[in-house]
Amino acid sequence: MNKGRVEAYTDAVIAIILTIMVLEFKTPETAQWEEITKQLPYFLAYIVSFVFIGVAWYNHHYMFTLASRITKKVYWVNNLWLFSMSLLPVATGWVGKFPQNANPEYFYLFIFTFWSLTYRWLSNTIRKTSDHLNTTVSQKIEKMLPFRFLNSLLFPLSVGIIATGIYFYPLLGITTTFIELIILGFLTSPDSDKIKNVS
Numbered sequence: 367m368n369k370g371r372v373e374a375y376t377d378a379v380i381a382i383i384l385t386i387m388v389l390e391f392k393t394p395e396t397a398q399w400e401e402i403t404k405q406l407p408y409f410l411a412y413i414v415s416f417v418f419i420g421v422a423w424y425n426h427h428y429m430f431t432l433a434s435r436i437t438k439k440v441y442w443v444n445n446l447w448l449f450s451m452s453l454l455p456v457a458t459g460w461v462g463k464f465p466q467n468a469n470p471e472y473f474y475l476f477i478f479t480f481w482s483l484t485y486r487w488l489s490n491t492i493r494k495t496s497d498h499l500n501t502t503v504s505q506k507i508e509k510m511l512p513f514r515f516l517n518s519l520l521f522p523l524s525v526g527i528i529a530t531g532i533y534f535y536p537l538l539g540i541t542t543t544f545i546e547l548i549i550l551g552f553l554t555s556p557d558s559d560k561i562k563n564v565s
Contacts, residue, residue, distance in 0.1 A: 369436045372444065373427075376437045380423055386455045387412055390462070399488045405466055408462025414544045415458040418478075421547050422451065424484070427514050429489060432506055435497045442477070450481040461540055471539035473486045479525055486516040 390408060393558030426447075433440075457477045460470035489512070493504045507513055515521055524546075531538040 369430065369433065372436050372441055373430055376426065376430075376444060376448060377423075380419060380451065383452055383455060384416070384419060387415060387458055390455065392461050405462075407465040411458045411540060413460035414547070415542050417455050417515070417547045418454065418545065418547065422481070425485075425510065426488075428510070429492055429507055433492050433498065434503065435495060437491075437495055438486070440491050440495065443488045447481070447484040447488050450477065450484045453477050453480075460515045466491065466536055468532050468536045471536045472529070473530065474543070475525065475528055477537050481520065482516055485512065489513050489516075501542070 392413070430436075451497060454477060457470070457474040461474050464470050489507055489510070493507045498504050498507075499527060524542075528539055528542050533543070
């Protein structure tokens with residue numbers, strides 16, 4: 367498949383998701399500061415989700431730049447990955463509206479876990495494409511921090527710990543997610559800003 371078209375389609379869907387999230391902000395009814403501060407919980411949830419999408423896009427872009435061929439399977443797994451991400455505005459809005467309630471936090475954790483599993487599947491599908499198997503493409507994907515984290519016991523263990531923590535302190539869910547995203551955002555592959563597109 368034409369890699370550029372798949373990348374453009376992915377970028378468009380992600381841009382729409384970001385637009386939907388920012389449109390959840392409501393214009394204050396008055397000129398008083400209290401009106402805008404009422405939306406602070408959503409704003410904080412929006413920051414986490416914005417960083418979430420930023421980190422996800424960066425790593426996705428890295429994998430697609432490495433890839434020399436996009437198969438039909440990669441295309442459909444990529445669609446599932448986008449579907450999981452498209453649920454993020456709902457989770458963000460719910461957490462922003464009820465920040466002290468466990469149910470929205472559990473839903474956000476569910477979306478994060480669902481997204482993580484689809485990302486792992488996408489990484490493995492690209493890595494195992496016949497053109498990439500046993501090549502530097504496969505090796506570079508295997509060395510990516512998200513790939514190593516999602517394919518280790520640390521991933522289900524962390525989900526279990528966070529789920530337990532949410533029961534006692536709901537805000538722990540989105541707070542821990544934000545910390546994980548910061549770590550993944552900084553610890554990217556060393557050559558992630560140096561590679562060139564493979565045509």
